[in-house]
Amino acid sequence: MPKIAENLTRVRQEIAAQAQSAGRDPGSITLLAVSKTKPPEALCQAYDAGQRDFGENYLQEALEKIAALKRLPIQWHFIGALQSNKTRAVAEHFHWVHTVDRVKLGERLSAQRPAGLPPLNLCLQVNIDREDSKAGCEPEQAQALARALAALPNLRLRGLMAIPAARGGTGAFARLARLMQSINDQEGLDMDTLSMGMSDDLAEAIGAGATIVRVGTAIFGARSANV
Numbered sequence: 408m409p410k411i412a413e414n415l416t417r418v419r420q421e422i423a424a425q426a427q428s429a430g431r432d433p434g435s436i437t438l439l440a441v442s443k444t445k446p447p448e449a450l451c452q453a454y455d456a457g458q459r460d461f462g463e464n465y466l467q468e469a470l471e472k473i474a475a476l477k478r479l480p481i482q483w484h485f486i487g488a489l490q491s492n493k494t495r496a497v498a499e500h501f502h503w504v505h506t507v508d509r510v511k512l513g514e515r516l517s518a519q520r521p522a523g524l525p526p527l528n529l530c531l532q533v534n535i536d537r538e539d540s541k542a543g544c545e546p547e548q549a550q551a552l553a554r555a556l557a558a559l560p561n562l563r564l565r566g567l568m569a570i571p572a573a574r575g576g577t578g579a580f581a582r583l584a585r586l587m588q589s590i591n592d593q594e595g596l597d598m599d600t601l602s603m604g605m606s607d608d609l610a611e612a613i614g615a616g617a618t619i620v621r622v623g624t625a626i627f628g629a630r631s632a633n634v
């Protein structure tokens with residue numbers, strides 16, 4: 408796995424280059440290393456190369472890694488499918504969750520966030536291309552959901568997250584950015600996070616204003632089958 412450090416360097420350089428060509432401060436973009444299916448040793452290598460934010464999709468697997476790497480000051484982001492039966496563990500063990508698309512999930516996370524921990528950072532997932540197969544709220548619902556989520560204690564609504572349709576070119580990233588701006592303006596909110604862009608579409612996402620890019624393959628290499 409010695410390539411992880413090199414891969415990270417390359418991804419950071421690409422982020423910096425894309426930020427520069429978009430006239431943005433590279434420091435305004437957080438690289439989230441998506442480590443699903445990868446062993447703790449791979450995460451350690453990335454950590455040793457300076458990586459601090461890690462994204463996990465599968466709760467049980469994530470909890471094992473969080474326990475194994477307890478000694479490291481890592482920021483853990485939950486980016487997998489979220490159902491009610493997972494909210495307690497997410498509230499107890501993560502710093503961020505990107506995949507909230509219903510008020511009920513927010514209410515549970517808020518109620519289950521342990522006293523003494525800072526608020527859980529949250530992104531509202533939007534089904535920006537209206538795909539039948541995809542999680543996320545409809546774009547029209549986002550404003551009302553953001554209003555409700557922002558009012559919950561123990562959570563901090565940070566912004567919007569999307570996974571655009573595989574065949575891009577539809578301006579999905581720019582639409583998500585405009586949606587956040589419009590919700591901020593109309594609701595008086597201060598969302599500051601656009602979680603969008605993965606290994607294959609970093610450039611477009613950064614051009615459209617991504618503040619968190621979620622990158623797995625380009626850092627850790629390919630995953631086996633379908634995950």
Ligand SMILES: *Cc1c(COP(=O)(O)O)cnc(C)c1O
Pocket residue numbers: 441443464486487570605606607621622623624625634
């Ligand atoms: C797996 C995953 C990623 C990373 O995808 P890559 O193509 O490997 O960079 C990003 N976001 C989410 C929500 C994912 O599930």
